[in-house]
Amino acid sequence: MIIKEWSDEQLIAQVARGDTAAYEMLYDRYASAGLGLALKITGDQALAEEVLQETFWRVWRKADLFQTHRGAFTSWFFGIARNLSIDMLRRQRTQVQLSDESEQLIEQTADPTLDVPETAWLRVKHQQMRTAIETLPSEQRYVIELAYFRGMTRQEIAQATGEPLGTIHTRARLALQKLRDELQSQGFEE
Amino acid sequence: MNEKIEELFTFYALGAVTESERQQVEAYVASDAEARLRLEEMIRTTSALPYALEPKEPPAELKRTLMNRVHADAKKRFAPPPSQESGWSRFMNSFLPRLGQLFPQAVAVLSLFIALAVGAWGISMRNEVVRLQAQTALLQKEIADQRVVLAQLTSPNSQAFLISGTDHQPQAHGRFLADSETGSAVLVVSGLEQLEAGKIYEFWLIQGDNPIAAGLFEVNEEGRAVLQVSQAVTPESYDAIGVSIEPQGGSVQPTGDIVMLGGLD
Numbered sequence: 320m321i322i323k324e325w326s327d328e329q330l331i332a333q334v335a336r337g338d339t340a341a342y343e344m345l346y347d348r349y350a351s352a353g354l355g356l357a358l359k360i361t362g363d364q365a366l367a368e369e370v371l372q373e374t375f376w377r378v379w380r381k382a383d384l385f386q387t388h389r390g391a392f393t394s395w396f397f398g399i400a401r402n403l404s405i406d407m408l409r410r411q412r413t414q415v416q417l418s419d420e421s422e423q424l425i426e427q428t429a430d431p432t433l434d435v436p437e438t439a440w441l442r443v444k445h446q447q448m449r450t451a452i453e454t455l456p457s458e459q460r461y462v463i464e465l466a467y468f469r470g471m472t473r474q475e476i477a478q479a480t481g482e483p484l485g486t487i488h489t490r491a492r493l494a495l496q497k498l499r500d501e502l503q504s505q506g507f508e509e
Numbered sequence: 510m511n512e513k514i515e516e517l518f519t520f521y522a523l524g525a526v527t528e529s530e531r532q533q534v535e536a537y538v539a540s541d542a543e544a545r546l547r548l549e550e551m552i553r554t555t556s557a558l559p560y561a562l563e564p565k566e567p568p569a570e571l572k573r574t575l576m577n578r579v580h581a582d583a584k585k586r587f588a589p590p591p592s593q594e595s596g597w598s599r600f601m602n603s604f605l606p607r608l609g610q611l612f613p614q615a616v617a618v619l620s621l622f623i624a625l626a627v628g629a630w631g632i633s634m635r636n637e638v639v640r641l642q643a644q645t646a647l648l649q650k651e652i653a654d655q656r657v658v659l660a661q662l663t664s665p666n667s668q669a670f671l672i673s674g675t676d677h678q679p680q681a682h683g684r685f686l687a688d689s690e691t692g693s694a695v696l697v698v699s700g701l702e703q704l705e706a707g708k709i710y711e712f713w714l715i716q717g718d719n720p721i722a723a724g725l726f727e728v729n730e731e732g733r734a735v736l737q738v739s740q741a742v743t744p745e746s747y748d749a750i751g752v753s754i755e756p757q758g759g760s761v762q763p764t765g766d767i768v769m770l771g772g773l774d
Contacts, residue, residue: 324730337587339579346572351564359562371567372575379579390549394556401524401559439697439735441564443684446669448560466525467558473520474527491519499554506673506682507557508699 327392335382342382346375349393352441353400359468360404361411370407374400405470444507451501459494462487511537515544522551666690672750672771678702681732681769685750692741696724696750698769701732704754710768711759712736715749723750725759744773 322344325333333341353374357367377399385395452460465471465479473491477484514537520526521534538545666688674681683698696712704710709727713720726736752769753760 326731337583339576339583342579343576346575350567350572352559352562354565354567355562356559358565367565368567368571372571375575376578379582390552391556394552397556397559398524405524439695440699440733441560443697444557444560445562445564446684448557452561463523463558466520466523467555470524472525472527476525488516488519491523495519495522495551495554498557499550502554502557505671506700 328387331378331382331385331392332387334379335385342379345378345392345396348441349396350375351438353396356397356400357404360401360470361408363411366407366411367404370400370403373403377403401467401470408470440508447502447505447507450505451498451507454501455494455497459490459497462490463494463498466491510544515547518548518551521548522555524555668744670744670750670771670773672696672698672752672769674700674769675767677766678768681752683769685771685773687742687744689743689745692743694738694742694744696726696736696738696752697734698726698728698736698752699731699733701728701734701752701768703728703730703732707757708754708765709757709759710734711753711755711763712738713751713753713763714738714742714747715751716747720751720763722759722761725755747773749773 322330322340325341325344327345327348330341330345334345350371354367354371357370357374358364361367361370374396378396385392389395452463455463461480462476465476466473471479473484473487477487480487514533517526517530517534521531526534534548538548667686668689670685670687672683672685678701681698681700683696683700685694685696687694701710704727709725711725712723714723715721723738723740723742724736726734728734750769750771750773751763751767753763753767754765755763756765
């Protein structure tokens with residue numbers, strides 16, 4: 320089997336044994352999604368690149384700590400990227416503006432090292448998730464935005480929105496249920 | 510079930526709890542396997558949230574710097590243990606002391622060996638050049654194909670249609686992306702089974718009862734494939750799309766199981 324066809328979990332197991340080719344394949348698969356996430360949270364290209372580099376460095380150094388039974392590689396990877404971004408954001412005290420995703424569209428150019436099936440799947444997942452998020456009422460979407468992409472605690476969200484904590488709980492719970500159902504109905508793959 | 514702690518699950522999955530809340534949740538699920546499953550299901554959903562964002566290509570320099578750091582670290586951490594004396598050194602160590610006695614014969618044998626090696630090297634280099642030229646041509650074609658596929662995937666004019674597995678392969682699913690303006694189209698599928706030798710998947714554009722062959726593809730280990738449709742496609746001209754299993758080389762009409770179907774409404 321060629322390395323391009325390995326699953327993320329097979330690749331990370333190889334990385335834990337010091338396989339740099341497997342590591343590079345993971346980078347090619349997820350660097351653009353990781354940078355998109357870091358940029359969304361930090362709102363700053365230089366900070367986002369710093370986060371991405373540190374995220375992948377941790378993937379390399381801590382590959383042996385990844386446990387398949389605890390979830391997919393992407394959960395682990397995005398978790399690291401998100402936590403580092405939020406730490407960075409707090410340290411920098413950067414004021415991030417809520418941005419319109421449609422304004423962030425970038426034109427991708429072909430890259431000889433790009434894995435087209437993976438990139439294609441990334442795009443499909445992007446469309447599926449965008450479709451799922453668009454089904455949420457705006458107040459539920461806002462709670463998700465503040466919690467996940469701004470790193471605010473539930474208490475901070477209640478304070479920022481002026482809504483009772485119970486309302487914030489209900490919105491977040493309903494939002495996650497709706498997202499889960501939507502993604503399932505679209506055959507979303509983890 | 511501790512409802513007070515379970516209320517925190519949503520926020521735990523969103524990464525929006527305080528440190529003490531995090532510890533409470535983790536202590537709770539450590540002793541309750543069912544609660545852990547409920548929490549993990551929420552985490553699976555929130556883990557997909559980054560896909561909502563537009564991917565952004567990092568600069569090439571970032572990858573170079575990172576890979577240099579990783580290679581340097583790999584040398585330190587994963588270097589093979591210092592080897593025992595290699596076979597070649599053992600041979601040389603035993604052979605060299607006797608070289609003086611065997612000098613004339615050794616020179617003749619070595620000369621012959623070098624001449625043969627240089628000849629073989631020349632032939633192998635010519636073959637290598639031919640192989641590399643062919644590989645370069647293939648890579649150039651791949652890059653050209655990539656440009657088309659990626660342009661399709663990022664085109665704002667692109668319409669996406671769902672295609673799902675039939676009873677033969679219900680786990681299969683995918684998207685058909687078509688751009689009415691340019692006529693370019695791409696099929697992206699996942700969850701398809703790998704086929705036995707001599708079989709291949711064939712994609713069909715369907716007009717009423719008339720299926721039109723639109724390309725052959727194989728899937729990778731994970732059952733994924735991307736097919737760039739070679740003919741121009743206007744989705745309005747067709748009613749449906751499908752995928753069937755056909756003999757290698759494809760068929761003019763579907764002859765095997767229809768494994769995926771989707772509408773173009």
